[in-house]
Amino acid sequence: MSRTTTIAADEWRYWFRSRLAISVLFVGLVLAVGSALLTASKMSAAAHERAHLQIEAEETFYSQPDRHPHRMVHYGHYVFRTPPPLSIIDPGVDAYTGTSIFLEGHRQNSAMFADRQSSAGLAGFGALTPAFLLQTFAPLLLILMGYNVITREREARALHQLIAQGLAPLQILTGKGLALAGAAMLMLSPLLIAAVAAIIRGETAAAAALFASGYAAYLLIWCALIVLVSAIMRARSASLGALLVIWMVAALLLPPLSSTAALSIVEAPGKIETDFAILEEMKKVGDGHNAADPAFASLRANLLQQYNVDSVEELPMNFRGVVAQAAEAELTDLLNRFAEDRMQVEVSQAHVGRIFGWFSPVLGVREFSMTLAGVDLETHHRFLREAEELRFDFVQSLNKVHAEKLAYADDISRSSDPEAEKRTRMSAENWKVLNEFRFEPAPARKRIEASLAPFAKLLVWLFAALALCATVGRRVL
Amino acid sequence: MSAASPIARELRFLLHQPFALSLIMAAAFLSAFAVWSGLSESKRQDLIIERLLVADTEDRAAAIAKESDYGGAAYYAFHLTYDPPSDLAFAAMGERDVFPWKHRIRMLALEGQIYDSDAANAELAQSGQFDFAFVVSILAPLFLIVLLHDQRASERMSGRHDLLIATAGGDGQPWRARAAVRVGLFSLALLAPFFIGAVIAGVGVISVFLVCAIVLGQVLFWTLVCLWASARSITGPAIASGLLAFWILTTFVIPAVGDAVIENAIPAPEGGDIMLTQREAVNDAWDLPKEATMAPFIARHPEWTDYATIERPFEWKWYYAFQQVGDQTVEEISKQRRDAVADRDRAAGWVALLSPSALTQRGLTRLAETDVRAALEYQEAVRDFHASLRTFFYPLLFKGEDYSQTILDEAPKYDPETADG
Numbered sequence: 001m002s003r004t005t006t007i008a009a010d011e012w013r014y015w016f017r018s019r020l021a022i023s024v025l026f027v028g029l030v031l032a033v034g035s036a037l038l039t040a041s042k043m044s045a046a047a048h049e050r051a052h053l054q055i056e057a058e059e060t061f062y063s064q065p066d067r068h069p070h071r072m073v074h075y076g077h078y079v080f081r082t083p084p085p086l087s088i089i090d091p092g093v094d095a096y097t098g099t100s101i102f103l104e105g106h107r108q109n110s111a112m113f114a115d116r117q118s119s120a121g122l123a124g125f126g127a128l129t130p131a132f133l134l135q136t137f138a139p140l141l142l143i144l145m146g147y148n149v150i151t152r153e154r155e156a157r158a159l160h161q162l163i164a165q166g167l168a169p170l171q172i173l174t175g176k177g178l179a180l181a182g183a184a185m186l187m188l189s190p191l192l193i194a195a196v197a198a199i200i201r202g203e204t205a206a207a208a209a210l211f212a213s214g215y216a217a218y219l220l221i222w223c224a225l226i227v228l229v230s231a232i233m234r235a236r237s238a239s240l241g242a243l244l245v246i247w248m249v250a251a252l253l254l255p256p257l258s259s260t261a262a263l264s265i266v267e268a269p270g271k272i273e274t275d276f277a278i279l280e281e282m283k284k285v286g287d288g289h290n291a292a293d294p295a296f297a298s299l300r301a302n303l304l305q306q307y308n309v310d311s312v313e314e315l316p317m318n319f320r321g322v323v324a325q326a327a328e329a330e331l332t333d334l335l336n337r338f339a340e341d342r343m344q345v346e347v348s349q350a351h352v353g354r355i356f357g358w359f360s361p362v363l364g365v366r367e368f369s370m371t372l373a374g375v376d377l378e379t380h381h382r383f384l385r386e387a388e389e390l391r392f393d394f395v396q397s398l399n400k401v402h403a404e405k406l407a408y409a410d411d412i413s414r415s416s417d418p419e420a421e422k423r424t425r426m427s428a429e430n431w432k433v434l435n436e437f438r439f440e441p442a443p444a445r446k447r448i449e450a451s452l453a454p455f456a457k458l459l460v461w462l463f464a465a466l467a468l469c470a471t472v473g474r475r476v477l
Numbered sequence: 478m479s480a481a482s483p484i485a486r487e488l489r490f491l492l493h494q495p496f497a498l499s500l501i502m503a504a505a506f507l508s509a510f511a512v513w514s515g516l517s518e519s520k521r522q523d524l525i526i527e528r529l530l531v532a533d534t535e536d537r538a539a540a541i542a543k544e545s546d547y548g549g550a551a552y553y554a555f556h557l558t559y560d561p562p563s564d565l566a567f568a569a570m571g572e573r574d575v576f577p578w579k580h581r582i583r584m585l586a587l588e589g590q591i592y593d594s595d596a597a598n599a600e601l602a603q604s605g606q607f608d609f610a611f612v613v614s615i616l617a618p619l620f621l622i623v624l625l626h627d628q629r630a631s632e633r634m635s636g637r638h639d640l641l642i643a644t645a646g647g648d649g650q651p652w653r654a655r656a657a658v659r660v661g662l663f664s665l666a667l668l669a670p671f672f673i674g675a676v677i678a679g680v681g682v683i684s685v686f687l688v689c690a691i692v693l694g695q696v697l698f699w700t701l702v703c704l705w706a707s708a709r710s711i712t713g714p715a716i717a718s719g720l721l722a723f724w725i726l727t728t729f730v731i732p733a734v735g736d737a738v739i740e741n742a743i744p745a746p747e748g749g750d751i752m753l754t755q756r757e758a759v760n761d762a763w764d765l766p767k768e769a770t771m772a773p774f775i776a777r778h779p780e781w782t783d784y785a786t787i788e789r790p791f792e793w794k795w796y797y798a799f800q801q802v803g804d805q806t807v808e809e810i811s812k813q814r815r816d817a818v819a820d821r822d823r824a825a826g827w828v829a830l831l832s833p834s835a836l837t838q839r840g841l842t843r844l845a846e847t848d849v850r851a852a853l854e855y856q857e858a859v860r861d862f863h864a865s866l867r868t869f870f871y872p873l874l875f876k877g878e879d880y881s882q883t884i885l886d887e888a889p890k891y892d893p894e895t896a897d898g
């Protein structure tokens with residue numbers, strides 16, 4: 001056994017003797033296991049249920065009776081955001097965003113029914129998830145176990161003896177750090193098991209391994225900081241006080257400060273406010289239900305000229321359907337422009353918040369974890385975009401049926417002529433134009449690439465903490 | 478020895494304690510920052526409402542001007558409903574970033590509109606907000622633990638413990654005065670910024686008093702816990718560890734576990750189910766015989782029995798009747814969901830008795846009317862307003878009154894004051 005590991009083993013022996021450290025570790029483990037079980041069962045139930053609702057929504061759509069295709073445009077469809085495998089460790093923004101969207105013609109609805117809106121509201125400070133626990137509380141538990149790793153030896157006048165026995169200060173620091181790292185890895189173990197569960201659910205091994213390494217690096221940062229502070233401080237109480245202050249600032253103060261700062265630096269107009277701006281612009285597009293709207297005059301003129309006919313009745317297609325298509329396309333362009341702006345603002349806000357990750361490893365690991373797990377703001381935005389793509393696609397396909405399969409003469413007389421009305425009912429076969437929707441996590445490669453930036457923050461913290469241990473820490477011993 | 482002198486002595490002593498002094502100053506700074514950001518957020522929300530009211534009035538007038546019948550006017554006229562931040566909201570923003578506090582609704586089926594949420598940035602909502610309630614409920618106990626845990630233990634360590642007891646005279650307890658000075662100054666550090674904020678926001682005296690009571694209650698509780706713990710004859714760090722464990726248990730573990738338990742114990746219907754059912758009902762109406770809509774409508778509104786025959790393929794009164802019938806089909810499940818949310822909130826109130834931090838948070842958000850109950854009350858007010866729109870338009874639609882825009886000026890307007898009841 002090398003001298004370093006002897007020191008580490010001695011520290012563990014001390015922890016076993018003093019009930020305090022071992023009970024702290026025990027509490028940490030119980031919480032970690034409990035939160036892992038709770039979150040895993042909750043999120044896998046949610047994944048299962050949403051996947052099921054998605055299939056149900058599709059079947060309901062396909063099984064609609066024969067009717068006018070535009071009725072199906074308004075009948076609409078639902079999409080659900082199924083959570084990714086790693087959400088059993090970090091559900092990220094899942095509870096804070098709506099998880100389903102109603103898709104219909106001429107509108108982009110928002111995602112509705114965020115879980116938080118029906119929760120008991122007690123967990124405002126943090127939910128019992130492995131991610132929150134490891135990010136916020138594992139460091140505190142490590143502090144309670146290790147604030148005195150060096151100061152204790154110093155107060156007991158044992159430090160000089162150790163050095164006199166020929167131990168290099170760096171060996172002492174490494175040994176103590178190793179002992180703490182062992183405790184950290186124990187706290188991490190439920191996450192490792194959950195990561196394996198995530199692999200079984202379809203996560204790639206590379207992403208899961210990086211995920212676990214990110215958390216390991218994060219906890220090592222704290223181990224190094226604890227050893228460092230314990231080495232610098234002369235008294236146990238001072239060491240504990242200083243570490244507590246560091247933890248409070250990093251874990252409790254900076255996260256809400258970062259969001260307050262982001263909200264006040266980047267102003268985001270609310271949805272209703274944006275809606276007014278959209279309404280203003282929409283007036284220019286024209287109402288797709290009204291083929292006589294002057295907005296479609298040039299469309300009409302062009303078509304008449306192209307087919308060399310005098311009236312829309314003579315066109316080989318249903319002019320109303322053509323108008324519906326044109327109006328939907330133009331309206332969607334407009335809505336997408338506003339939607340992209342809004343998402344851009346949200347991303348800029350998030351970026352401001354994420355800058356604080358350089359000042360708090362807690363925020364660094366949070367960003368890393370959400371990005372890699374695929375539960376971040378950008379993933380929610382991707383869900384919104386994919387839903388919109390699906391919406392536009394099925395609405396336009398229905399409009400195409402309207403334009404090509406449904407006679408104009410029947411269409412205009414359907415309110416007065418029951419026979420014509422019957423002919424405007426298209427066969428339910430046509431509802432097959434709706435594509436299946438399965439919300440998948442982004443490819444692991446992409447998520448890994450995106451998580452490298454926050455991972456870099458963690459590595460910088462880790463190297464800085466280790467370098468300080470090796471320089472300042474060694475000197476003060 | 479006069480009564481004031483131990484206090485004066487401890488005040489002087491504190492001046493030589495840079496760590497304690499800087500902690501108290503940090504608390505003052507954090508409280509001030511929280512109050513400031515709360516005030517600016519309140520102001521921002523007020524301004525948004527102000528802007529929306531202007532735009533809303535203009536848009537409605539323009540929409541109505543284009544219409545030539547009541548059905549069309551009711552279809553195109555949106556109405557802004559909103560829940561302005563209370564005077565005290567700056568101190569506890571509560572659930573306002575989770576629940577919607579503004580809607581634009583019209584006379585279509587309400588269940589299709591009321592769940593629209595103008596949600597804030599999800600990633601930022603997750604980080605929580607830095608308001609006065611956060612400082613008092615989450616941070617204050619930690620400050621007190623750091624300030625108070627090792628008063629005796631440190632004196633014991635430095636060997637002055639017995640000497641201090643012997644010299645401090647009759648009532649004997651120098652740390653009582655020391656704790657009083659620290660806790661008093663700390664409370665002042667928390668409350669002074671709040672008082673300034675309350676004056677700026679024009680908060681009533683009673684509310685200020687109640688907030689003070691809650692804050693002092695929280696401070697007193699943790700002071701007593703800390704003093705009790707620090708009287709143990711173990712080392713300061715051991716005392717601090719125990720106190721921190723107690724803080725983790727009451728501030729995080731109990732609320733988080735309580736939340737999970739309550740969610741499982743009180744099931745709530747999925748919101749998606751309400752939407753889906755309501756949507757089916759509204760859409761199916763187009764294909765059903767008119768009586769299928771009018772019969773359940775008349776059952777609810779017998780006063781329109783004589784006007785309920787629909788002769789043409791499309792009539793506005795039939796259109797609005799099936800919108801209402803759509804709402805009727807989900808009435809029960811929608812009520813169940815709201816009841817479940819209210820029940821969960823009530824259950825949370827009981828769990829909060831085990832967690833001083835949750836209790837503080839709930840107390841402050843209740844006073845500020847930013848809690849779940851306030852959000853549900855606002856939703857109820859929107860429902861009432863929507864009902865009043867129906868009451869206003871039904872006679873015009875069913876009796877086939879001649880269209881007159883001046884009558885539309887009489888349409889109900891949302892008033893958050895009456896909504897507060």
